[in-house]
Amino acid sequence: MLPITSMTSALAAVALVVLSIRVSLRRKTVGVKLGHSEDVVLMRRIRAQGNFIEYVPLALILLALAEYRQAPAAMLWTIAGLLIIGRSLHLAGILTARTPLSAPGMVGTYGALLVGAAALILG
Numbered sequence: 001m002l003p004i005t006s007m008t009s010a011l012a013a014v015a016l017v018v019l020s021i022r023v024s025l026r027r028k029t030v031g032v033k034l035g036h037s038e039d040v041v042l043m044r045r046i047r048a049q050g051n052f053i054e055y056v057p058l059a060l061i062l063l064a065l066a067e068y069r070q071a072p073a074a075m076l077w078t079i080a081g082l083l084i085i086g087r088s089l090h091l092a093g094i095l096t097a098r099t100p101l102s103a104p105g106m107v108g109t110y111g112a113l114l115v116g117a118a119a120l121i122l123g
Contacts, residue, residue: 062116082112
């Protein structure tokens with residue numbers, strides 16, 4: 001059933017839709033159909049969405065495999081929590097141009113990937 005992966009994936013899906021809508025709305029506002037022009041806000045939104053897409057799928061795969069292999073619940077929640085918190089901080093940092101938020105966000109994301117990998121290697 002993979003309940004932890006299911007919940008985390010559902011949250012990720014909603015987050016991706018929100019990120020995508022924000023890009024689309026900004027594109028309409030600045031009149032850019034392709035690319036990002038010189039609009040800094042649009043560039044930030046595109047990178048936030050792109051960065052999310054770059055990291056979240058692999059983290060969810062690792063989480064699903066670890067849960068399928070019956071890794072301890074604490075480890076699964078650690079992967080999910082690091083991913084959610086990490087992505088949230090990183091998003092806030094990119095959108096506001098505040099590295100003190102985005103840097104720990106990336107550390108959290110890296111942590112989710114490494115704990116997920118460890119769960120599979122050691123489990």
